[in-house]
Amino acid sequence: MKTIEVIVLSDGTTRVETHGFVGEECRQASRFLESALGQTMSESLTTEFHQESNFQPIQLHQQE
Amino acid sequence: MSHIVQIQTEVRDVEAIRMATQRLSLPEPTFGEVRLFSERKTGWAVQLPRWRYAVVANVQTGRIDFDNFNGRWGEQRQLDSFLQSYAVEKALLEARRAGHSVQEQALSNGAIKLTIQTGESH
Numbered sequence: 607m608k609t610i611e612v613i614v615l616s617d618g619t620t621r622v623e624t625h626g627f628v629g630e631e632c633r634q635a636s637r638f639l640e641s642a643l644g645q646t647m648s649e650s651l652t653t654e655f656h657q658e659s660n661f662q663p664i665q666l667h668q669q670e
Numbered sequence: 671m672s673h674i675v676q677i678q679t680e681v682r683d684v685e686a687i688r689m690a691t692q693r694l695s696l697p698e699p700t701f702g703e704v705r706l707f708s709e710r711k712t713g714w715a716v717q718l719p720r721w722r723y724a725v726v727a728n729v730q731t732g733r734i735d736f737d738n739f740n741g742r743w744g745e746q747r748q749l750d751s752f753l754q755s756y757a758v759e760k761a762l763l764e765a766r767r768a769g770h771s772v773q774e775q776a777l778s779n780g781a782i783k784l785t786i787q788t789g790e791s792h
Contacts, residue, residue, distance in 0.1 A: 607787065608788045609785055609786060609787050609788065610765075610770075610785075610786040610788065611783060611784065611785055611786070612757075612758075612761045612783070612784040612786065613782070613783050614754050614757045614758050614781060614782045614784075615780075615781045616747075616750055616751070616779070616781060617750040617753065617754070618679045618750055618752075618753025618754045618756070618757055619676065619677070619678060619679065620676070620677040620679055620757050621674060621675070622674070622675045622677060623674045624672040624673055624674075625672065626672070627672040628672065631672075632672030632673045633673060635788060636673075636675065638764060638768060639761060639764055639765070640675055640677060642683075642760060642761075642764045643677045643679055643680070643757060643760055643761060643764075644677045644678050644679045644680035644682075644757075645677065645678045645680060646676070646677055647676040647678050648675070648676045649673060649674070649675045650673065650674045651672075651673045652673060652674070
């Protein structure tokens with residue numbers, strides 16, 4: 607499940623965390639919130655961000 | 671998680687200001703020129719509990735102008751609470767406008783967590 611967590615601290619500063627996204631899609635998914643809330647102070651990327659889709663279909667060969 | 675962004679809240683949405691005052695049971699915000707101790711500011715005035723002067727939100731710049739004489743004319747925690755409520759209401763508005771469902775949870779450290787489900791699974 608792809609989710610976005612917004613954690614608003616008691617002084618009003620906000621942390622936006624994306625979960626379940628891979629690669630650049632996490633930035634795209636949360637951009638609407640980040641720009642609406644205010645000025646980005648810092649960003650950190652996690653291992654999921656750097657994953658690329660490595661899916662390769664397995665080809666089956668039937669012997670005749 | 672995929673990425674984490676820290677944001678300094680800017681107060682730019684009048685509807686979110688209104689919702690924040692409702693959340694905190696504060697008087698409705700009013701637009702106009704507000705007298706602070708030594709100057710006047712124009713914007714959306716929010717009267718915080720036990721503050722001598724209203725705080726003034728300029729939605730063009732996102733700034734809040736206020737004068738509390740380092741806490742003598744109003745407690746900082748009241749302003750912090752308003753900013754927190756504003757950020758929560760703004761995030762709720764934006765998430766619902768985007769068609770997402772949202773769950774709100776109060777955390778033990780005083781923070782508020784919103785969990786937004788984007789409706790996709792991987």
